[in-house]
Amino acid sequence: MMKKFLFVLCVLGFSYAAASAQTVTGSIGKGSVERGKAARGTIVLNIPGGLHVNSSRPNSEYAIATVVKVSGVSGVRVSGLIYPKGKNRKFEFSESTINVYEGRVSFPFTVTVPASYKGKTIKLNASVKYQACTNEVCYPPKTKNITVTANVM
Numbered sequence: 001m002m003k004k005f006l007f008v009l010c011v012l013g014f015s016y017a018a019a020s021a022q023t024v025t026g027s028i029g030k031g032s033v034e035r036g037k038a039a040r041g042t043i044v045l046n047i048p049g050g051l052h053v054n055s056s057r058p059n060s061e062y063a064i065a066t067v068v069k070v071s072g073v074s075g076v077r078v079s080g081l082i083y084p085k086g087k088n089r090k091f092e093f094s095e096s097t098i099n100v101y102e103g104r105v106s107f108p109f110t111v112t113v114p115a116s117y118k119g120k121t122i123k124l125n126a127s128v129k130y131q132a133c134t135n136e137v138c139y140p141p142k143t144k145n146i147t148v149t150a151n152v153m
Contacts, residue, residue: 022051024044024128028149033122034113042109043128045104045128055100055101060094063138072123075113075117076113081107084106086101121150125145125147127144128143128144
């Protein structure tokens, strides 16, 4: 009985660790942006094989949507965040299809630095809230926070 309990505990621990394995990274242009100009930034969510993440519009009242937020320092404007289309997939636990993200998912946005900006760098704070799932079960939602920096020319 104890061996069975430990096995289940290990499987659950491994499954939870796998659900936590998503990485979030970000970039702005090629690492710099000019004063008075705009640059393209990207937040990237990497989802390990065997998992998927509900998209920003999962088409299910029970699925928690992915939400990406990006904010800048005073005067730096972030706009135009784009959520990519997901893939409609049918799973054992759902009656209808759910729109999901798999693999590497990019969320592009625009960052504009005012001509009067005095700093040498900008820092953007980004958060990605997502719910990871296997083909059988969904895990509790998580939020990952990162800081994205770029030099100001």
